[in-house]
Amino acid sequence: xxxxxxxxxxxxxxxxxxxxxxxxxxxxxxxxxxxxxxxxxxxxxxxxxxxxxxxxxxxxxxxxxxxxxxxxxxxxxxxxxxxxxxxxxxxxxxxxxxxxxxxxxxxxxxxxxxxxxxxxxxxxxxxxxxxxxxxxxxxxxxxxxxxxxxxxxxxxxxxxxxxxxxxxxxxxxxxxxxxxxxxxxxxxxxxxxxxxxxxxxxxxxxxxxxxxxxxxxxxxxxxxxxxxxxxxxxxxxxxxxxxxxxxxxxxxxxxxxxxxxxxxxxxxxxxxxxxxxxxxxxxxxxxxxxxxxxxxxxxxxxxxxxxxxxxxxxxxxxxxxxxxxxxxxxxxx
Amino acid sequence: xxxxxxxxxxxxxxxxxxxxxxxxxxxxxxxxxxxxxxxxxxxxxxxxxxxxxxxxxxxxxxxxxxxxxxxxxxxxxxxxxxxxxxxxxxxxxxxxxxxxxxxxxxxxxxxxxxxxxxxxxxxxxxxxxxxxxxxxxxxxxxxxxxxxxxxxxxxxxxxxxxxxxxxxxxxxxxxxxxxxxxxxxxxxxxxxxxxxxxxxxxxxxxxxxxxxxxxxxxxxxxxxxxxxxxxxxxxxxxxxxxxxxxxxxxxxxxxxxxxxxxxxxxxxxxxxxxxxxxxxxxxxxxxxxxxxxxxxxxxxxxxxxxxxxxxxxxxxxxxxxxxxxxxxxxxxxxxxxxxxxxxxxxxxxxxxxxxxxxxxxxxxxxxxxxxxxxxxxxxxxxxxxxxxxxxxxxxxxxxxxxxxxxxxxxxxxxxxxxxxxxxxxxxxxxxxxxxxxxxxxxxxxxxxxxxxxxxxx
Numbered sequence: 001x002x003x004x005x006x007x008x009x010x011x012x013x014x015x016x017x018x019x020x021x022x023x024x025x026x027x028x029x030x031x032x033x034x035x036x037x038x039x040x041x042x043x044x045x046x047x048x049x050x051x052x053x054x055x056x057x058x059x060x061x062x063x064x065x066x067x068x069x070x071x072x073x074x075x076x077x078x079x080x081x082x083x084x085x086x087x088x089x090x091x092x093x094x095x096x097x098x099x100x101x102x103x104x105x106x107x108x109x110x111x112x113x114x115x116x117x118x119x120x121x122x123x124x125x126x127x128x129x130x131x132x133x134x135x136x137x138x139x140x141x142x143x144x145x146x147x148x149x150x151x152x153x154x155x156x157x158x159x160x161x162x163x164x165x166x167x168x169x170x171x172x173x174x175x176x177x178x179x180x181x182x183x184x185x186x187x188x189x190x191x192x193x194x195x196x197x198x199x200x201x202x203x204x205x206x207x208x209x210x211x212x213x214x215x216x217x218x219x220x221x222x223x224x225x226x227x228x229x230x231x232x233x234x235x236x237x238x239x240x241x242x243x244x245x246x247x248x249x250x251x252x253x254x255x256x257x258x259x260x261x262x263x264x265x266x267x268x269x270x271x272x273x274x275x276x277x278x279x280x281x282x283x284x285x286x287x288x289x290x291x292x293x294x295x296x297x298x299x300x301x302x303x304x305x306x307x308x309x310x311x312x313x314x315x316x317x318x319x320x321x322x323x324x325x326x327x328x329x330x331x332x333x
Numbered sequence: 334x335x336x337x338x339x340x341x342x343x344x345x346x347x348x349x350x351x352x353x354x355x356x357x358x359x360x361x362x363x364x365x366x367x368x369x370x371x372x373x374x375x376x377x378x379x380x381x382x383x384x385x386x387x388x389x390x391x392x393x394x395x396x397x398x399x400x401x402x403x404x405x406x407x408x409x410x411x412x413x414x415x416x417x418x419x420x421x422x423x424x425x426x427x428x429x430x431x432x433x434x435x436x437x438x439x440x441x442x443x444x445x446x447x448x449x450x451x452x453x454x455x456x457x458x459x460x461x462x463x464x465x466x467x468x469x470x471x472x473x474x475x476x477x478x479x480x481x482x483x484x485x486x487x488x489x490x491x492x493x494x495x496x497x498x499x500x501x502x503x504x505x506x507x508x509x510x511x512x513x514x515x516x517x518x519x520x521x522x523x524x525x526x527x528x529x530x531x532x533x534x535x536x537x538x539x540x541x542x543x544x545x546x547x548x549x550x551x552x553x554x555x556x557x558x559x560x561x562x563x564x565x566x567x568x569x570x571x572x573x574x575x576x577x578x579x580x581x582x583x584x585x586x587x588x589x590x591x592x593x594x595x596x597x598x599x600x601x602x603x604x605x606x607x608x609x610x611x612x613x614x615x616x617x618x619x620x621x622x623x624x625x626x627x628x629x630x631x632x633x634x635x636x637x638x639x640x641x642x643x644x645x646x647x648x649x650x651x652x653x654x655x656x657x658x659x660x661x662x663x664x665x666x667x668x669x670x671x672x673x674x675x676x677x678x679x680x681x682x683x684x685x686x687x688x689x690x691x692x693x694x695x696x697x698x699x700x701x702x703x704x705x706x707x708x709x710x711x712x713x714x715x716x717x718x719x720x721x722x723x724x725x726x727x728x729x730x731x732x733x734x735x736x737x738x739x740x741x742x743x744x745x746x747x748x749x750x751x752x753x754x755x756x757x758x759x760x761x762x763x764x765x766x767x768x769x770x771x772x773x774x775x776x777x778x779x780x781x782x783x784x785x786x787x788x789x790x
Binding site for chain 2: 033041046051100101102104110112120121123127132133134135137138139161171256257259324325326330332
C-alpha cells in the first residue's frame with residue numbers, strides 16, 4: 001500500500017466530511033472502551049476490535065439506501081455502529097446483558113438487527129459469504145433494487161465456499177458486493193504466507209465478477225468505490241468485488257500477543273495513514289471546521305460511548321428463563 | 334480527575350498475571366493507544382495500551398511483580414496539575430460485583446437433560462368417507478411442494494438437477510413447467526455454497542426448499558445447517574428466524590457403498606433449533622412436508638430412496654397436513670412396543686405380522702418426527718406393553734434407539750419388564766458386496782429375535 005496522505009479534493013460537502021469523522025470516531029472510541037471493559041473482566045470470551053479499519057464500513061455505508069443489507073464476520077462492532085445500531089445495545093451485548101441486541105445470548109460475535117438490516121455477526125470464517133449472497137438472492141427474487149454488502153477478511157478469502165458463492169452470484173446476477181477487508185493478517189499469518197496472489201480482488205475474474213482494490217485508510221476513496229459498486233449492483237449487472245486494503249491496530253482478538261509484526265509497523269500506520277487523522281486534516285486545512293468544532297464532536301462521542309458503557313454495566317444479566325427461549329419459533333396456526 | 338489503571342484481563346481465562354515491564358515512568362504523558370506495560374499471562378506476553386489520556390501519577394505495582402490479580406490498581410493516571418494522592422488506591426484483588434451475580438447453579442428442571450419443549454399442534458381429522466388415493470412417496474412429496482408453492486410465492490426449490498432434469502430421483506417432476514425457472518432452480522454441484530445461499534434467502538424472508546441429491550452430500554453443507562440455520566434464532570435473541578427445509582434421500586439405498594449410505598437421523602436430531610422429520614408412508618410424507626415448509630424453523634426432512642416408489646393411501650383433501658412432533662400408532666398391540674421411523678418401519682411392520690402368527694401382539698409406533706420427538710407416545714405405549722424394541726438403519730452408538738432407551742429408563746423404569754433392545758445398522762461402514770450389505774443393515778429377523786428376547790419367548 002502506498003504510504004501517502006490523501007491529497008485528492010474529493011467532491012464531498014463539509015457535512016459529509018463531518019459525518020464521516022464523527023462515525024469513524026464513534027467506532028474508535030467505542031472499541032477503545034470495549035477493550036477497557038474487557039480488561040476489567042466485564043466482557044468475556046472473544047472480542048475482536050475494529051480499531052484502524054473504521055474507514056471501510058463508514059465509506060461503504062455512505063453509498064447505501066434504505067433496505068440495503070449487510071452481513072459480516074465476528075469483527076463486527078464497527079459494522080453495527082456504522083449502520084446506525086444503538087451503541088448501548090451493542091455494548092450491553094458485549095457485557096452479556098439483557099439490554100444487548102441478542103439479550104446477552106449472542107455476545108461480541110453474534111448480533112443482529114432486523115430493523116437496520118444487519119444480518120450478523122457470524123463466527124465461522126467465510127460462512128457469511130454465501131449467506132450474504134442468499135440475502136441478495138431474496139432481494140432479486142422480490143424484484144427490488146436493494147444490494148447486500150457481504151464483508152469478509154483476507155483470511156476468509158482462502159475458504160472454498162467463497163468461490164462456490166462467486167460462481168453462483170455471477171451465474172444468477174445476484175446484487176451482492178463482496179467487500180474483502182484486507183487487513184493483511186489472518187489472525188497471525190501475514191498475507192504473503194497464506195495467499196498465493198497478492199491481489200485478492202482479481203480472484204473474481206475466473207467467474208466473471210468485476211473487482212477492484214481500494215485504499216481502505218481513505219474514507220473518501222472507499223466511498224467513491226462503494227458508489228461505483230452499488231450502481232453496478234442496482235443496475236442488475238450482478239456481483240462486484242471490492243478489496244479494501246486496511247490495517248488493524250490491535251491484535252486479532254484481545255488475547256493476541258501480536259508477535260507476528262513489529263511495533264514499528266503498527267506505529268507507522270497510525271502515524272502516517274490513520275483514517276480519522278486524514279479526515280481531520282482535510283477538515284482543518286480546508287477550513288471546514290475549527291479545532292474547537294472537532295473538540296466538541298470528540299466530547300459528544302465520548303459522552304455517547306460513556307453512556308453506552310454505563311448502560312452495559314447497569315443492564316441486568318438475562319433472566320434465567322432466557323436459557324430456554326428463542327430456540328424455536330412457534331408455528332402460526 | 335485522577336483514575337486508577339487496573340490490571341487488565343488479556344485473555345478469556347486470565348485471572349492473574351506478571352507485570353513484566355513498565356514502558357512508562359511516573360510523570361510521563363500517555364495518550365490512547367500508547368503502550369504502557371508488558372504483561373505476562375499464562376499464554377503469552379502482551380502489550381498493555383492506554384485507553385485514556387493523562388499523566389502517569391504514580392506506579393503502584395513494580396515491574397517484575399508476579400501473581401497480580403486482574404482488576405488490581407497498578408498505576409494512577411492524573412490530569413495536568415493533579416496529584417496521585419487524590420485517589421486512594423483500592424485494595425485490589427478482583428471485581429467486587431461477584432455478589433450481585435445471579436446464582437448460576439440453580440437447577441432449571443428435575444431432568445437437566447430434557448429436550449426443550451416445543452408446541453405441537455393437534456392432528457388433523459380426516460373426515461369420514463374421504464377418498465383415499467394410492468400414491469407413491471415420490472408423488473406425495475412432489476404434490477406437497479407443488480401445493481405449498483401455489484399457496485405462497487415465497488416458497489421456492491433449489492438443488493442439483495431439480496429443474497430441467499426433473500430431479501435426480503424425479504421428486505420434482507413437473508415443477509419447472511408449472512412454476513418456472515425463477516422458483517425451481519438448478520444449482521451447480523456445490524452443496525456448501527448453495528446451502529448457505531438458501532439459509533441467507535431464508536434470513537431475507539423467503540421459504541427455501543433446499544434439495545440435497547442425497548444427505549451424504551449435505552455433509553459438505555452441515556456447517557450452514559447447524560451453525561447458520563439452527564443457531565441463529567437463539568444467537569439473535571429471537572430476532573432472526575430461518576424458515577427453510579433441507580430435504581433429500583437419507584440412509585442406505587442399494588449397493589452404493591460406504592459414502593452413499595449414511596443415515597443421519599441421530600446426527601441432526603441432536604441439534605436444538607432444528608426440527609427433524611423422517612416419514613415412512615406417502616400420506617405422512619405429504620402432510621409432514623407441507624407442515625415443514627410452513628414451519629418458521631429450519632427443518633431437516635430425511636427421505637429414503639427405497640421408499641420413493643412405494644404406494645400408500647393418501648387422503649384426497651384440499652390441504653392435508655400432519656403436525657411435526659406427533660407419532661402415529663400403525664398397529665395396536667399389547668405385548669411389546671416396536672418403535673421405528675422411516676424405512677425402519679418396513680422391518681417393524683413385517684416383524685409384527687410374523688410375530689402375530691406366533692401369538693405375539695406387537696404395537697408398532699412410527700415416530701415420523703425425530704425432533705421434537707413424541708416421547709409421550711412411546712411412554713404411553715410402553716406403560717401398556719411393558720417392553721420395547723427400537724428399529725433403525727443408522728449406526729448403533731448414540732443412536733435414536735439409545736436415546737429412547739434412556740428416556741424409558743428415566744421416565745418408565747417401573748413399567749419395564751425387560752431391558753430395551755435397539756435394532757440398528759451394524760457398527761461398520763457400509764460394505765458394497767450384496768451379502769455383506771444385507772448383514773450390515775438391520776433385518777426383520779433381528780427385530781423378531783429382539784421381540785422374542787424382551788418377551789422371554
